[in-house]
Amino acid sequence: MKRIGLPSLSFALVMLYLFLPVAATVLYSLATEWNSTVLPEGLTGKWFAELYGDPRFLQAFGRSFLLSSLTTVAAVVIIVPAVFSIVVYAPRLERLVQLFVMLTYAVPGVIMAVGLIRTYSGSGIPMIFITAGAYLVGLLPYLYQGTRNSLLALQARSLMEAAELLGASRWQAFVRIIVPNIMSGILVSALLSFSILFGEFVLINILVGGRFETLQLYLYAKLSTSGHIASAITVTYFALMAVITGLIVKFTRRSFARKEVS
Amino acid sequence: ATETKSDATLDTSQLTLEQIVEKAKQEGEVNSVGMPDTWANWGETWGNLQKEYGLKHTDTDMSSAEELAKFEAEKEDATADIGDVGIAFGPLAKQKGLTLPYKTSYWNDIPDWAKDDEGHWVLGYTGTLAFLTDKTKVQNPPKSWADLKSGSYKIAIGDVMKANQAQFAVLAAAYAHGGDEKNIQPGVDFFADLAKNKRLSTSDPSLANLEKGEIEVAIVWDFNALGYRDKIDKNRFDVIIPEEASVSSGYATLINKYAKHPHAAMLAREYILSDAGQSNLARGYARPIRANAKLDESAKAKLLPEEMYKNARPVGDLNAWEETAKKLPQLWQEQVLIHVR
Amino acid sequence: MSYVQIEHLSKTFHGQNVLKQLELAIEKGELVTLLGPSGCGKSTLLRILSGLTAPDTGTIYIDGKDVTDVSPKNREIGMVFQSYALFPNLTVSQNIAFGLEMNKIPKADIRQRVQEMIELVGLTGKEQNYPRELSGGQQQRVALARSLVTRPKVLLLDEPLSALDAQIRKNLQKQLRTIQRELNMTTVLVTHDQEEAMAVSDRIYIMNGGRIVQHGSPHEIYTQPRSEFVARFIGNYNVLTAEQLNRIAPDLAAPAAERFAIRPETFREQRMAAEDIRLTGNIAHVTMLGNVTRYELNIGEVPVLVDSLHLSYEPEQAGATKTLYLCPKDVIPLYDTIA
Amino acid sequence: MSYVQIEHLSKTFHGQNVLKQLELAIEKGELVTLLGPSGCGKSTLLRILSGLTAPDTGTIYIDGKDVTDVSPKNREIGMVFQSYALFPNLTVSQNIAFGLEMNKIPKADIRQRVQEMIELVGLTGKEQNYPRELSGGQQQRVALARSLVTRPKVLLLDEPLSALDAQIRKNLQKQLRTIQRELNMTTVLVTHDQEEAMAVSDRIYIMNGGRIVQHGSPHEIYTQPRSEFVARFIGNYNVLTAEQLNRIAPDLAAPAAERFAIRPETFREQRMAAEDIRLTGNIAHVTMLGNVTRYELNIGEVPVLVDSLHLSYEPEQAGATKTLYLCPKDVIPLYDTIA
Amino acid sequence: MKRFVSMLLVTTIPFFAMIALFLLVPLLSMIGGSFQAEGDGGFTFSHYREIFANPYYLQAFENSVLISLLSSLIGIVAAVFATYAITRFPQSLQQRVLVITNLTSNFAGIPLAFAFIVLLGNSGLFVLLAKQLGIDFGQSFTLYSWSGLTLVYIYFQLPLAVMLLYPLYHAIQKQWMEAAELLGASPWNFWLRIGFPVLLPGIVGTFSILFANAMGAYASAYALTGSNYNLVPIRIGALVSGDIFARPELGSALAVLLGLTLAAALLVNEWLTRKIRRDLS
Numbered sequence A: 001m002k003r004i005g006l007p008s009l010s011f012a013l014v015m016l017y018l019f020l021p022v023a024a025t026v027l028y029s030l031a032t033e034w035n036s037t038v039l040p041e042g043l044t045g046k047w048f049a050e051l052y053g054d055p056r057f058l059q060a061f062g063r064s065f066l067l068s069s070l071t072t073v074a075a076v077v078i079i080v081p082a083v084f085s086i087v088v089y090a091p092r093l094e095r096l097v098q099l100f101v102m103l104t105y106a107v108p109g110v111i112m113a114v115g116l117i118r119t120y121s122g123s124g125i126p127m128i129f130i131t132a133g134a135y136l137v138g139l140l141p142y143l144y145q146g147t148r149n150s151l152l153a154l155q156a157r158s159l160m161e162a163a164e165l166l167g168a169s170r171w172q173a174f175v176r177i178i179v180p181n182i183m184s185g186i187l188v189s190a191l192l193s194f195s196i197l198f199g200e201f202v203l204i205n206i207l208v209g210g211r212f213e214t215l216q217l218y219l220y221a222k223l224s225t226s227g228h229i230a231s232a233i234t235v236t237y238f239a240l241m242a243v244i245t246g247l248i249v250k251f252t253r254r255s256f257a258r259k260e261v262s
Numbered sequence B: 001a002t003e004t005k006s007d008a009t010l011d012t013s014q015l016t017l018e019q020i021v022e023k024a025k026q027e028g029e030v031n032s033v034g035m036p037d038t039w040a041n042w043g044e045t046w047g048n049l050q051k052e053y054g055l056k057h058t059d060t061d062m063s064s065a066e067e068l069a070k071f072e073a074e075k076e077d078a079t080a081d082i083g084d085v086g087i088a089f090g091p092l093a094k095q096k097g098l099t100l101p102y103k104t105s106y107w108n109d110i111p112d113w114a115k116d117d118e119g120h121w122v123l124g125y126t127g128t129l130a131f132l133t134d135k136t137k138v139q140n141p142p143k144s145w146a147d148l149k150s151g152s153y154k155i156a157i158g159d160v161m162k163a164n165q166a167q168f169a170v171l172a173a174a175y176a177h178g179g180d181e182k183n184i185q186p187g188v189d190f191f192a193d194l195a196k197n198k199r200l201s202t203s204d205p206s207l208a209n210l211e212k213g214e215i216e217v218a219i220v221w222d223f224n225a226l227g228y229r230d231k232i233d234k235n236r237f238d239v240i241i242p243e244e245a246s247v248s249s250g251y252a253t254l255i256n257k258y259a260k261h262p263h264a265a266m267l268a269r270e271y272i273l274s275d276a277g278q279s280n281l282a283r284g285y286a287r288p289i290r291a292n293a294k295l296d297e298s299a300k301a302k303l304l305p306e307e308m309y310k311n312a313r314p315v316g317d318l319n320a321w322e323e324t325a326k327k328l329p330q331l332w333q334e335q336v337l338i339h340v341r
Numbered sequence C, D: 001m002s003y004v005q006i007e008h009l010s011k012t013f014h015g016q017n018v019l020k021q022l023e024l025a026i027e028k029g030e031l032v033t034l035l036g037p038s039g040c041g042k043s044t045l046l047r048i049l050s051g052l053t054a055p056d057t058g059t060i061y062i063d064g065k066d067v068t069d070v071s072p073k074n075r076e077i078g079m080v081f082q083s084y085a086l087f088p089n090l091t092v093s094q095n096i097a098f099g100l101e102m103n104k105i106p107k108a109d110i111r112q113r114v115q116e117m118i119e120l121v122g123l124t125g126k127e128q129n130y131p132r133e134l135s136g137g138q139q140q141r142v143a144l145a146r147s148l149v150t151r152p153k154v155l156l157l158d159e160p161l162s163a164l165d166a167q168i169r170k171n172l173q174k175q176l177r178t179i180q181r182e183l184n185m186t187t188v189l190v191t192h193d194q195e196e197a198m199a200v201s202d203r204i205y206i207m208n209g210g211r212i213v214q215h216g217s218p219h220e221i222y223t224q225p226r227s228e229f230v231a232r233f234i235g236n237y238n239v240l241t242a243e244q245l246n247r248i249a250p251d252l253a254a255p256a257a258e259r260f261a262i263r264p265e266t267f268r269e270q271r272m273a274a275e276d277i278r279l280t281g282n283i284a285h286v287t288m289l290g291n292v293t294r295y296e297l298n299i300g301e302v303p304v305l306v307d308s309l310h311l312s313y314e315p316e317q318a319g320a321t322k323t324l325y326l327c328p329k330d331v332i333p334l335y336d337t338i339a
Numbered sequence E: 001m002k003r004f005v006s007m008l009l010v011t012t013i014p015f016f017a018m019i020a021l022f023l024l025v026p027l028l029s030m031i032g033g034s035f036q037a038e039g040d041g042g043f044t045f046s047h048y049r050e051i052f053a054n055p056y057y058l059q060a061f062e063n064s065v066l067i068s069l070l071s072s073l074i075g076i077v078a079a080v081f082a083t084y085a086i087t088r089f090p091q092s093l094q095q096r097v098l099v100i101t102n103l104t105s106n107f108a109g110i111p112l113a114f115a116f117i118v119l120l121g122n123s124g125l126f127v128l129l130a131k132q133l134g135i136d137f138g139q140s141f142t143l144y145s146w147s148g149l150t151l152v153y154i155y156f157q158l159p160l161a162v163m164l165l166y167p168l169y170h171a172i173q174k175q176w177m178e179a180a181e182l183l184g185a186s187p188w189n190f191w192l193r194i195g196f197p198v199l200l201p202g203i204v205g206t207f208s209i210l211f212a213n214a215m216g217a218y219a220s221a222y223a224l225t226g227s228n229y230n231l232v233p234i235r236i237g238a239l240v241s242g243d244i245f246a247r248p249e250l251g252s253a254l255a256v257l258l259g260l261t262l263a264a265a266l267l268v269n270e271w272l273t274r275k276i277r278r279d280l281s
């Protein structure tokens, strides 16, 4: 790119905007005192030391990771094929799905939680599964839009036709032809989903609570101890997420290895 | 959970303390809501219960309304045995039939305003609204409502729409200016005045915000104020109970009617009201409800001097306050927040 | 009943009638060609045959069975799409192997058959390329290879060679014909190349405006067009009104018809038979078409196209006068209207 | 310097040399055709000319200016893509009008010029259709119309008529030629249809493996191929070794060369000149190609293709013996290697 | 078409089951709740009547819609350009940028609000910095107002928009850009006439999600301004999850109205899309 166009400029601005609060958090997690000066009065690693001394942190992180990743995988498996077949074969149903997408935002967490407890307590299903179910629905918007946006880029219909004529079942055609082509889109929305689940607090707190302390529960508990430690948690969890998502991207890319469509 | 289903009509008055202890030990665990380790030093209490009676414990922190909603929604499938709610929620929980009544051995030591006749709820500790001042921001910490009025700093009271603590701050101001729970207007006027002068801060007086220096003066429960002060920096903050008037209120324990571990929950309430339990609370800066509790020295040292509390009083007419509290959010919005923006 | 039989087929897009009560019958192992002007419904017909598009009305039988509602996968049909529809995420060999893998052919067989096909269509060296790294003609050849390799019972080819140069096209025509005969594949070929149609087909169907207007062997179609449309479409027939014919050949005893067709290559420079009629005209224009030289003559003010072989001596130039002979039986009366 | 001049052009994809030091010169107002086998680099060359692909080395001059680094938009070039590249969200008329709108032509003019174009390419009635509602040939015609309507100085056409039937193709060839002459547009046409190349070009460039292997007027190229590649590629030349030639025509005094080319249509059924050589062979195969009948003859065990016009009497059948005459100057010695 | 039923069924049955179990159930319970009288649980319209009679609640809707529209618009516009820039990067870099962007979507609720407080609060980095430089933007800007809220909203909209828009850009075929360029179109012209319209359905869908996301956002807003800024989710939160008297039925009624607002927004979006993209039959 020879000249700085609007896209590059807005990219730079967006990145800066996204970066600043992260930087602030990092700084705060390393600050000794920072309450009336522009920059921290001093730097220290004690907050991190204090944090890493607490085994609850890693346990909580592990629980969050487990819950988020399993739920994300389940959501991808349930939602992506459904969105695909609706977009390609029954576009009329799309409006309905879009309505559901909007409604997922209309039910506030507390109300959702109470409704779910009322319905499913006593059913014998562990609440953690109910929570996961609610998460599936919560991921619908991201996976729906991500999948749909990738499908728009593909001549999905004619590729399916070609594959079927060659003897592939719809399912095979979907897995062998469509999925690899929309993989980058699915991956991106799955990552997004994963991150969003990682940050969820209200549902897990009311539905399951302290018996399954996730990172967010831990974070909220720590907020009443020290803002520095809470920041250290956020920073650590960012770093871990960076490593994990980086690995996921790398791994998934390899297993679906193909040269990218330009 | 394979324990025997708790009988909704379990008659707790027939049980002796020994029986309760024994059954609680069998139950082996107790699950609470809204009673996290860091709040009012509950952590130590749970630790003691574990040590002395082998009760395992988990807590899920949530607001009072959420606690009741959870009790109500879960019914027999209860996951919480005991909860700690703002005083107003005690009668409400009783009215909704969510509670198991239990009067502890210390029942008579507890002032009447702080307990339900039938034992559905009972306060474990009280809080009184205090002024918390960041001395790095404000040179002369206010000692009275009059000081507040004449100062030049911003004052944070938190969320009047939602938080118990903030609503009581308005009530305290009303007391100080000739109003009461039936006539909240003087309190509202006081803050409206501050707002007009751009002196009402909208930040939440939370630990992190205080630590960051967002807040100059906050009106918070004394136990919160002391806790924040000690956690951040003992020398940075000043805590006082305003001279003219303040409100005391407290938090009540509720035992879930459908508790899976009802005896453990009863034992927990018993312990909380015991001298040891009350000392634990005091170490968490909460003022024990039992005036006659024998506190150990380390606990006493954590509290503000008794004489500061001479003008603090509990809410006289809870029903009137309930009515007022319902109207308060809108009054606040219309008469105070309107000057904030 | 024929192997592939189509009855009363209609299809409408947005109120526009694209196929109109179309009838078609193809015998087992036959290669038929669909010829017709752009937009006449050829691709639509193939898509309906393969089951990708549902017809509005009509029935399709394959091998005696009504397959109108059978899914494409179960019709054992191979197809080359006009737009190729290659899989962008698969390499050339993976694209070609796809159909075999779906049919659970053993790995070793697949490798061999794919390799054979790649050689057949001349893509050796491009096995690992992705479709977007291929030229237009190379993509088309992958599409052809992909459909041939599965040896379907019915093969539908929608302009499978249109992006190829004459040399490779002729080569592939020959190969295609050989394979098709060997495997006895019933084949429908859509092409706009009349020479190709003539060269490879058992039968030709001429389509126009959603209908079949004539069908028959290549020779039949070429020498006996039934309508002006077919006469003009196939070859470069001179279509003359009775009046015009009379003007250029007053001596000819023509049958009673309104229009007549004369192929440009039937005019001869020498008299070959006694009944031949002699014509004289002015050369208006000369075009060299490769092996053929095409003259535009004015014979009695009527413009007439005349083809002659492109010989080594220089063609006559515009302005010169040319004398030609015409055999009366090369004048074909047309009975149908334009259709 | 020519109007369009290309020097030392090279382009490599993934280490594969697609254009090799290619040189090309086109005069103003000329229509030149690029002919070459699939994958030889024709589309790549056009893309480089238009500025869409950057060459690895080489310089491009248009109208005397070095435009190698000029952006496509500023080259005043029109182009038809092999894959059409129609805008999916615009109707037929909007697609065609797009270029005019970009050039700020007054609205009324646009309407008129678009309407003219739509009539020219025969899409009347499809004005409001979207590309995906068109047949393959219709899409191609929109692409052609879209590039013609802006009247660019240089027009690049990548197989612009490949999806069309002969009738409309010939019509459009003629129209294209007329417009091109009228506006004096310098035009490069890529086609795989040799007849088309012959019919419309001022000059033909034959490409092979990323190089221009021969260029000249259609007649030159057709009658004087310089290499076996050109001879085989253009037309259906019989390419014979000196030994084979000697076998079929022992009497011929051939010049010293290793290979010779003979066009199939130069064999005649009558002796036309004294020096003609008489040949006799067995018919192995007969193909009817429309106006031409193609015989595969064995003359002294050497297979030879012979074309004759498709006359009304039945062609001779395989197995029969055929006597032919060949003029010695129709035997062309080939000097280059395959190239 | 009969033949398409099998795949459609297999894939959508679990999908709709999931929706029914975990979305419709709580949704119905919410709708039911909104018609229940407080205390005795009898049927009543009184909650809706109360909401419509009280300008306070109506103002909450007004504020919510405004702030959501504004933050979604800014978010989508910035993301449309920024994502385009990303798609122009080399492949490996694209992945890295996306991972980084995605990380910031972890940032929400209290930690996000707190980070903004560190930057822009009363003793925030930039506020103090500005003061040292002699600028007092404390007068024109405070984080604890609607402008601060909008900043925070934009923050969580951006990564969402970028992540959702990213796959969409593959829908633009390079050849269209080339064809347009040869026809004399500037990049601007191309995007205006071809690129943007082609992307439009995807952009609008994404916008709908941003809008809904903002309308429903609670944690970040609450962490920043408590209940001081009157927003629908904050009102609902105060009614159902506070330390003061809970009125879950009234909260449900508000949530039902929130849902209706979102559905209406969806319809408007779709209608607009169809007006612009008439080729989407």
Ligand SMILES: Nc1ncnc2c1ncn2[C@@H]1O[C@H](COP(=O)(O)OP(=O)(O)OP(=O)(O)O)[C@@H](O)[C@H]1O
Binding pocket: C013, C014, C018, C036, C037, C038, C039, C040, C041, C042, C043, C044, C045, C082, D132, D133, D134, D135, D136, D137, D138, D163
């Ligand atoms: N989806 C569609 N919507 C509307 N019209 C359509 C659609 N598909 C095809 N048509 C119309 O149907 C007619 C037949 O199309 P079809 O593709 O079958 O033509 P074709 O014979 O294959 O032409 P070509 O030789 O140009 O490929 C055309 O006029 C075309 O415009």
Ligand SMILES: Nc1ncnc2c1ncn2[C@@H]1O[C@H](COP(=O)(O)OP(=O)(O)OP(=O)(O)O)[C@@H](O)[C@H]1O
Binding pocket: C132, C133, C134, C135, C136, C137, C138, C163, D013, D014, D018, D036, D037, D038, D039, D040, D041, D042, D043, D044, D045, D082
């Ligand atoms: N992006 C690419 N990556 C790798 N190889 C490419 C790429 N584009 C073209 N090629 C190769 O370059 C060669 C020339 O391609 P080009 O498209 O110029 O051929 P062409 O002469 O237009 O052929 P056709 O007549 O089949 O369209 C081909 O062998 C093709 O495989």
Ligand SMILES: [Mg+2]
Binding pocket: C042, C043, C044, C082, C158, D135, D136, D137
């Ligand atoms: Mg077609």
Ligand SMILES: [Mg+2]
Binding pocket: C135, C136, C137, D042, D043, D044, D082, D158
């Ligand atoms: Mg090409």
